[in-house]
Amino acid sequence: MSEEKLKRTSLYDTHVKYGGKMVPFAGWEMPVQYKAGVISEHMAVRTKAGMFDVSHMGEIVCKGPDALANLNMLLTNDYAGMADGQARYSPMCNEEGGVVDDLIVYKKNDEEYLMVVNAANKDKDFSWVKAHQSGDVTFEDISDTVGQIALQGPLARKILLKLVSGDAVPQEYYACTFDQDMCGTKVMISTTGYTGEDGVEIYMPMEKAPEIWEALMEAGKDEGLIPCGLGARDTLRLEAGMPLYGHEMDDTITPKEALLSIFVKMDKPDFIGKTAIEAKTPPARKKVGLEVVGRGIIREHMNVYRDGKKIGVTTSGTMCPYIKKAVACALIDADARELGEEVEVEVRGRMVKAKMVKSQFYKREQ
Structure with a gap:
């Protein structure tokens, strides 16, 4: 084939x-x-x-009198009260609270919004929103x-x-x-x-x-x-601590595990995945940043240990040129997540020491 x-x-x-x-x-x-x-x-x-x-990113137009109601049911963030010309980021969850995708919505007017989704997920996302639409709304893939x-x-x-x-x-x-x-x-x-x-x-x-x-x-x-x-x-x-779909979040990782709680509005009446996210709060595992102490570069899918016990796995890792540090993100047991504490990451059979830190390694000066 x-x-x-x-x-x-x-x-x-x-x-x-x-x-x-x-x-x-x-x-x-x-x-x-x-x-x-x-x-x-x-x-x-x-x-x-x-x-x-x-240009490989996906664009989906959400249009109609019930556009806002659909966005608020599909997405964990709240899209009420947006001004025309505002943009807002959100995870989109499945019934188990895992992330279908993360995306940005731009408001053109009260009845028209543009959803910009990840390239790899575009067809999945379009099928998902079509399957869950309700009322007077249309979704159009214009990618x-x-x-x-x-x-x-x-x-x-x-x-x-x-x-x-x-x-x-x-x-x-x-x-x-x-x-x-x-x-x-x-x-x-x-x-x-x-x-x-x-x-x-x-x-x-x-x-x-x-x-x-x-x-x-x-x-x-x-x-x-x-x-x-x-x-x-x-x-x-x-380096800027931004999550990547398929790494820091996926269909099995909730937004709260990915430290995206600020974009999850639990005070909304409902949204897809809300009940499951409530049931998984506080999360049993959480994202953390890792900064290599000494030599070595950490990549994704590497086991993380603390005091000889496996506590999680890395989701991304590289050498960041601007801060001149080898860093990684990992999803680890929440009770083992203590910033400033040391862990070990197994890199091709060798243990590389790292320190748990916030996952935003670089922040530009405003």
């Missing part, structure tokens, strides 16, 4: 032109890195600016028509403002503007990202992405802007 053909975003030829090393990812061919390499790309985002193709570019870093806004008007870019974090003019096309600009840096994500018609990419590269050439791939996207999000 032949493998399913990988999909390509409209920026595929652009990535090849810029020297992107293409790899399979979530059913797509995406650049893992460019000529500069992961470390240089990571540092560019932390100190200047970097640009990512995130194939939408291109998305993430421009991230302290100079991101400065670069973007060379191409759009000043009021096109929201001042607040987690906000968006619709129908902005950029390179002769209408775009949505949101102050969101997955790097822990200041920055924006720009949504456009898929076919316009190459033109907008080139315009941004030109606008950013004096600011040190470089293209970045999946490798730097992962090291940046881990």
